[in-house]
Amino acid sequence: MPQQESRVKKSLLNARVNLIFYFLTLILSFFSRKIFLDTLGADFVGLTGTLQNLLGFLNLAELGIGSAIGYVLYKPLFEHDEGKINEIISVFGYLYRWIGFIILGAGIVLACFLPLIFPNTEFEMGVIFFAYFSFLASSLIGYFANYKQTLLGADQKNYVVTAYFQTANIIKVLIQMASAYYTGSYYLWVAIELTFGIIYSFILNWKINQVYPWLRSEVRQGKQLFKKYPEVMKYTKQLFVYKISWLIRFQSQNILIYFFSSLKMVAYYGNYSIIFDKLLFLSGNIFNSISASIGNLIAENNKEKIFQTYWELFSIRFIFTSIIAFSLYVSMPYFISFWLGPKYILTHTVFLLMVISLFFDQIRSITDQFLFGYGLFYDVWASILEAVVSISVSIVCGYCWGLEGVICGNISSNVFIAQIWKPIFLFRKGFNMKPKYYYTNLIIYVVLLCISLYISLYLINNILTSPNSLISFVFYVLICVAVFGFILISFLLLFTSGTRNIFRRIFNLKIFVR
Structure with missing residues (x-):
């Protein structure tokens, strides 16, 4: 205790x-x-x-x-x-x-x-x-x-x-x-x-x-x-591939955006990226603080506690990421308009793809943290493939559709590697469980998220009016986030045990990691 x-x-x-x-x-x-x-x-x-x-x-x-x-x-x-x-x-x-x-x-x-x-x-x-x-x-x-x-x-x-x-x-x-x-x-x-x-x-x-x-x-x-x-060099070689893969994916994306779109579009994209990056940095500050605690928990080797904690952390990260993504979706066009002017607003398709990309980047982190805690770095082929898929899809789709296509590269590599392979790897080699437990729960979370989005957007579009001043914008965003957050959390509390467990911890002042 x-x-x-x-x-x-x-x-x-x-x-x-x-x-x-x-x-x-x-x-x-x-x-x-x-x-x-x-x-x-x-x-x-x-x-x-x-x-x-x-x-x-x-x-x-x-x-x-x-x-x-x-x-x-x-x-x-x-x-x-x-x-x-x-x-x-x-x-x-x-x-x-x-x-x-x-x-x-x-x-x-x-x-x-x-x-x-x-x-x-x-x-x-x-x-x-x-x-x-x-x-x-x-x-x-x-x-x-x-x-x-x-x-x-x-x-x-x-x-x-x-x-x-x-x-x-x-x-x-x-x-x-x-x-x-x-x-x-x-x-x-x-x-x-x-x-x-x-x-x-x-x-x-x-x-x-x-x-x-x-x-x-x-x-x-x-x-x-x-x-x-000798394990130090073994893990170092494996982690080096991860670092190179990450560097290639994100540095190449900026270059490809420049190559397949105009300089003006790069500047417009950069305006959005500044806000996205600040929120990602904030999210990292909150959730990266538990990485060492996860490693300590795994060292205790209580499999039941580890598995339960994984779903508690997944739930809280899912809620946080969903609310951040939704707040960006309802606020960014208005914010850019007030900040820089209407001409700097990106197309709805580009903006939606950026929000989706951010969502996938954040949701993968809990699985990555547990893989790190178990020392499961040896799937270096997955890191290489992730970089290859990201660049290949960005080039092909960027050539066809420009900026929208480039963003699709990061989304596709996230889906195939981070959302499909990485959970399989963790559940088989870390938890010693069948991956079906992950995908069954993931489907429930995604379905509840989609239902919450539909209800929230329906209520917002039919009840609220578009903000026309900075003050009305602040109230508009707060109401939208409150409505969506309440609906999403209510559904997750009803249908997911991980959410119920984490909220019990919150009310008992025991959150994040057992």
Whole structure:
């Protein structure tokens, strides 16, 4: 029982801290970007963004080792095996040190091409090189000094990382805003960026030593201990394919949208994507907080509890995603009209496909989290096929129908791999159950969703009038969401046990994970 309450408490604390800092950083970002653009200029903001993107590609050298180590830590953390945890963190430190050296070498090579990448710029090369190597140094700190923070994430204490990192980030941005406003110095802005990266590293490691006073990782022993944990490289190779697949799918989609539609349509699509991405980030902050708790639950190996928790989490995610998708469907055309003007509204078909794509992207996450908790990464062919299907369908349909066809690529790969294969894989290899249990329940959820949509849209179209002001728009959206949410939740409570169980937890103040 104490273990159960501990998981609940940590999950809620992770979600709460993530939400608080999400809204704080969201508000701050609007003000900071305005000041940076006005004082430092759009070119400098674009320069720093481009440099960080270039270094982001070098981080692919990480290969997914952090995720693999996180999974390997679940069982020893559950068993409180401090000796084994020290060994695994030592192996992690050894591997991350080598990755750090690889990124450093690649970064130095890439630096030689900076004059070719930025041939015509108003900035001195000294500013470009100073910014580049400062960002590179900040990135390397994570590999040489901050690698122990993975232990906090695996131990369901990611709120510690979030709290310290985001607090340091907020203070850093406030100081950068002041320096930009009063001095306009590029060098000072970059120097503050690097300084806070170093300060954060010292504070984080101090906190880790405080939380885990017994932690004695020895990077020098990592080479010998590495052979003791061959599963680390096995999972790393599998997770690397996942990362590459994800990168190919989402980066290629942006390129294909540009290729098969006009620049104007790309801009219109981008206006919608900004809102969608913010909501996806919010959703991730809420639900990703339970990933370590799921791993801890699976390490307990209570199959009945695991299966029941899966359907409880599926239910709450289904409700949340459905309400988000419905709110976007009824609000976005009006919001875009009030925000930018009626000419920026996309066609109904494009918009509907975007909402469907978002729905599938979100619904798959609970199954993915349980697959991760079980360490089921070896279906690498599925990740490759998902990328191939996404790109192939996007090219063929994009050629035929333009933007609508490109969006169909992500939907098709989601349906065939994430909604058909992944549940089969989880139920057979993880739950040791027949997949028919998943599809029987999924059909019930989808049918209830369709009925709820039909009733809600019928009532809204026949009772409410279209909003003609910002205030009426807010009330219109609130009423629509309330009507749909009430109808959907009522149906799910009547016909699905997962929803009933999760609402019992809510009323008993025990939600998310047993």
